[in-house]
Amino acid sequence: MSSSSSSTNGKVRRVVLSTGNILEMEELIKKAGQTTIEELRGSINTTLSSWGGTKDEEQTGEVLTIQRVGNNAEVESNDTSSNKTTVKLFLSNNDSTQVEDAVKTVSSSLNLPRIDLVIVTPPDVSDDATLESLEPLWKALEDAVGRGEVLSLGLADVSYQLFRDLYNWAKVKPTTLQVNLSSCCVVPQELSSFAQQNDVQVLTHNDAAEIVDEDIVLSITKRLGLTGAQLQWVARHRTIQQCFGLVQDKGYTLALACSG
Secondary structure, eight states, rough: OOOHHHHHHOOEEEEEEEEEOGOOOHHHSTTTTOHHHHHHHHHHHHHHTTOOSSSEEEEEEEEEEOOTTTTTOOOOOOOGGGGEEEEEEEESSSOHHHHHHHHHHHHHHTTOOEEEEEEEEOOOOOOTTOHHHHHHHHHHHHHHHHTTTTTEEEEEOOOHHHHHHHHHSSSOOOOEEEETTTTTTSSHHHHHHHHHHHTTTTEEOOOOSOOOOHHHHHHHHHHHHHHSEEEEEEEEEEEETTTTEEEEEEEEEEEOOOOO
């Protein structure tokens, strides 16, 4: 078999990597109590280890797609009306094109007619973040809802004031707000009251502020023989069988921009 570097001799300016269903990775699911970063790193390493560099992936133009073989069989075999798929986006900037790209890429990878819920984590969740900075990405999400690609929207880690401002401004209102346990042990009363009044579901999570570190990016570029890679976005999907509340599919997709 030829090496991976020889299969990427053509210019690769973008890499899209999909781990598929990580619940199928026995060596990964045996490790209890993993952080999001550890889970992501392990699933990427497993995906790269199984990468042949020839038949399993395809390079179209300057885009190299790496997708683990046989990863969506279970989801495809079930009636999507009984499943609910949630996608959480971690963005590197507020550019609307990142949102559009992530939604279309994940939907295609999972063979989904639509995503039930998209929750977005903006790159800046500090108290200095403004509504104006969120408008481009939220408009892109609203457009995805308008096209029928997404059913509902959510936001993660922003302040109560910013969430309130966005809710009042948005045409498509967020139905979900995720709050990080590391920064908020108890949901503030004003946020709880606002959520109840507007039928917004408040959820907690323990994802790191940055779920992709430099080591993860380097592990991908080194395997592919590429340089100068920058993360564009990461998407984590989870598909639940609603009748029984069983997680059927969980995995990650990420996009890198490469200089060579």
